[in-house]
Amino acid sequence: MSAAEKTYEGQCYCGAVKIAVTGESAAGEGYCHCKSCRSWSAGPVNAFTLWPEDSVQVTQGQELIGEYNANDRSYRQWCTACGGHVLTRHPHWGLTDVYAATIPSYPFEAGVHANYESTVLPMKDGLPKFKDFPAELGGSGELLPE
Template identity: 65%
Template sequence: MSEQKTYEGRCFCGAVQLSVSGDPAGMGYCHCGSCRSWSAGPVNAFTLWNPAAVRVTRGVEHIGTYNLTPNSYRKWCKNCGGHLFTEHPGMGLTDVYAATIPGFPFEAGVHVHYQESRLRMKDGLPKMKDLPAEMGGSGVLVAE
């Protein structure tokens, strides 16, 4: 029996700490306007996990939640404003921002919502118009 690897993460000030265990369901870059606005950057690096693999280990009382739509519950630290993760109940996944778990060996496999990109990335990875079909998107690829 193999032991699951666990990676530790935290908000900007460290008041909220979390861990992720095992392997993510997926990793990549999101270019949608919501992620760009929330992250205050041109692209967001994501890691998608089964919710049972994500555990807040300290500071749950400091976590704030915002949801623009019922598809995404964005979590942040109420002390420092540091972003933590987003729960996607419709997909049954939790997106822990790659920057939140610095020791995790992030390896992107896809770009989603690439048609909205403000920062073109020529890295040879698949570029999705929106989301893969199995996640409720069209599954359509767009040019790099």
């Protein structure tokens, strides 16, 4: 870690699982509106921060992490003590999604909306609204109007 890099600490709901993300900023951050993220987060939208895999470390409670994957793109992890969500591994992109609320000290600044075609909560904030994903992440790159 260089002197310019920062570390942001976070935890599950009960604090048994602790994580640290290191870097000046996430590789991407925004809001996902897909049905899967909505169901997982129990909310109408999920705030994400994407980090290179090696920038995310579990610093406490590794043995308490449960994992579920409905497909080979998303491996969702949570604390088995409290059920609190921690992160989602995306090995096909080499990225890890640490939910913005999990790292409260990180200065979250959404840059995009992903899977906006599935939204149940339209948001007029001037950010790009991708139908699915940006092209560089394997999506159509198609933008939708606010």
